[in-house]
Amino acid sequence: MVDEKLNRLNRILKDYSDAPGPLVQVLHRAQEVYGYLPADVQLRIADRLEIPRSTVHGVVSFYSFFRTEPRGEHMISICTGTACHVKGAERIVDMIQEALGILPGETSEDGRFTLQDVRCIGACGLAPVMMIDEDVYGKLDRKKVEATLDLYRNA
Numbered sequence: 001m002v003d004e005k006l007n008r009l010n011r012i013l014k015d016y017s018d019a020p021g022p023l024v025q026v027l028h029r030a031q032e033v034y035g036y037l038p039a040d041v042q043l044r045i046a047d048r049l050e051i052p053r054s055t056v057h058g059v060v061s062f063y064s065f066f067r068t069e070p071r072g073e074h075m076i077s078i079c080t081g082t083a084c085h086v087k088g089a090e091r092i093v094d095m096i097q098e099a100l101g102i103l104p105g106e107t108s109e110d111g112r113f114t115l116q117d118v119r120c121i122g123a124c125g126l127a128p129v130m131m132i133d134e135d136v137y138g139k140l141d142r143k144k145v146e147a148t149l150d151l152y153r154n155a
């Protein structure tokens with residue numbers, strides 16, 4: 001499995017080795033393969049593309065869509081944009097933190113959930129809103145949060 005991922009990464013690096021300015025594309029594709037960008041993958045990319053390691057690390061750190069830690073099986077994204085903030089997003093964040101025992105940016109011990117806060121996901125009319133993976137859940141209150149988490153816990 002690990003070798004398969006390494007082979008895929010090597011193919012990606014080969015595909016981009018002659019293209020100009022491929023770093024962000026390579027990082028995206030590497031993250032698709034690994035689910036995140038661990039240090040050894042960043043080093044391999046830097047060496048193969050002949051880019052300073054600090055440059056690769058800088059790009060990974062700059063863009064919020066790059067992850068340096070493995071993510072859980074399900075990504076919970078709680079909207080803390082203006083409309084959701086006004087409708088009590090803070091309470092929703094607290095409920096989920098309490099239920100899962102993790103803070104935004106962390107993954108639960110069992111590897112099931114990663115929590116992140118995001119700005120407006122374009123469903124302001126349903127505020128307060130969260131997404132679990134690609135599914136949107138709106139007009140959240142304690143009961144809905146608990147029922148929704150249970151759907152994924154028991155899946």
Ligand code: FES
Binds near residue numbers: 079120127
């Ligand atoms: S502010 Fe939360 S969906 Fe727009």
